[in-house]
Amino acid sequence: MWKSKVWIMSLVVLFIVSGCANSESTSNGNSEGDGSKTLTLWHIETGNSEVAIEDAVERFESNNEGVNVEVVRQENDPYKTKLSVAMGGGTPPDVFHSWGGGWLEKFVEAGQVKDISENINAEQYLPAALSPAEFDGKNYGAPLAMDIVPVWYNKEMFEELGLEEPETYDELLEIVETLKSNDIVPFSLANQSKWPGSFYYMYFAERFGGPELFNEAYNREGRGFDDEAYVKAGEKIQELAEMEAFPDGFNGMNFDTGQSRQLLYAEQAGMIIQGNWMLGTTRNDMPEFEEKLGFFLFPSIEGGQGSSKDIVGGVSPVFSVAEKSENQELAAELVKELTSKETAQQLANTDGAISAVKDVEYDDEYVAEISSVLEEAEYMQTFYDQTLPPELAEVHLDTTQALFGLSMTPEEAAKEVEEKAKEVLE
Structure with a gap:
């Protein structure tokens, strides 16, 4: 009887273990009982950009019989946290969206990203676009697109008010005053997620401190994040806030839901500082507004070391392969298709x-014009929140939002970032 019970219990345990093993082999999405394979892809693209990603996935599946791709579009703002949790929990997607820079480097240093140097042809990509995903001579991601951040404005509104594209910051301030006097919000800004306000800080800092300011602070060679140029950048942000150059409650407005864009479309605001994705978003949101949409580069500031030919920009998306992927080579092939010509x-x-x-040819004259701006740029400042290590980037974003909210002085903000930089970068 005792032996019988042991035999029965052994069968039960064997069944449970077997069941758990089978459950584990299919729950990670990489292997199926019929021999097919599934890859997971996480990205944050929307509109026509999302369609391009889906079309690339469809081509990949057609060329790889028995392989399915589970595409998960994540919301922009919570995406970084979700991926960090997935990485830390050992359940990352096979292929994931990043921006390169310090954020990706942290995963690389933790051994969570595959070296795809041998999987891609580096000659296919622009060197400036490939470099943010290169660490210690190895490549951990392939880029698809690049971004620049101009000042977008309503051309028709400017013409009606007799306004012209400014060449200096003083001229830009005159535009702000004119728009305000006509009950129009000068700059539409939804800064709940903090990064939209960072564009202002980066531009002001570069215009005062010049192209080498950030590199010196980041590499700990020369000026720091508490340099006078950063203090002046904070002062200019607060000057605009005190002039009421932004919408009421802008620090609590949601960018992802289109709150800042809607003010521009409704002609309640005259300008917005956003990346060149603004064009595609406008075509998706309100295509009829495109004919009113113009752009100019953030102007120079008298006495500053920066130039209006120095631009803020970045590389996105960059696609990488998780080291824990059970199908790394297939995942790398997916990256190649996602970043194909x-x-x-x-x-x-x-x-x-x-x-x-x-070797991409631009049929769209508007896009060709934006591309030429990048080609003619003398310097590109990459996005702070993507270039800096995450813990330092968060301090930068928090203090910048506080500057806009007038709850922190420029000196306090610069000092807090510099103190964190000493802790993280040295």
Whole structure:
């Protein structure tokens, strides 16, 4: 009887273990009982850009029989946290969206990203676009598009008010005053997620301190994040806030839901500082507004070391392969398709994206004009929140939002970032 019970219990345990093993092998999405394989892809693209990603996935599946791709579009703001949790929990997607820079480097240092140097042809990409995902001579991501951040404005509104594109910051302030006197919000800004306000801080800092300011602070060679240029940047932000150059409650407005864009479309605001994705978003949101949409580069500031030919920009998306992927080689092939010339061509001509892939032809004159701005730029300042290590980037974003909210002095903000930089970078 005792032996019988042991035999029965052994069968039960065997069944449970077997069941758990089978459950584990299918729950991670990489293997199926019928021999097919599934890859997971996380990205944050929307509109025509999302369509280009989906089309690339469809081509990949057609060329790889028995392979399915589970595409998960994440919301922009919570995405970084979700991926960090997935990475830390050992359940990352096979392929994921990043921006390169310090944020990706943290995952690389933790051994969570595959070196795809041997999987991609580096000659296919623009060097400036490839470099944010290169660490210690190895490549951990392939780029699809590049971004620049101009000042977008309502051309028709400017013409009616007799306004012209400014060449200096003083001229920009005159535009702010004119718009305000006509009950129009000068700059539409939804800064709940903090990064939209960072554009102002980066531009002001560069215009005062010049192209080498950030590199010196980041590399701990020369000026720091508490340099006078950063203090002045904070002062200019607060000057605009005190002039009421932004919408009421802007620090609590949600960018992802389109609150800042809607003010521009409704002609309640005259300008917005956003990336070149604004063109594709406008075509998706309100295509009829495109004919009113113009752009100019953030102007120079008298006495500053920066130039109006120095631009803020970045590389996005960059696609990488998780080290824990059970199908790394297939995942790398998916990355190649996602960043192929065909995908880049589609993205450029449907979403207004500047290609990170060489030899793309722009059918869209507007996109070609934006691309030429990048080509003529003398310097590109990459996005702070993507270039800096995450813990330092968060301090930068928090203090910048506080500057806009007038709850912190420029000196306090600069000092707090510098103290964190000493802790993280040295």
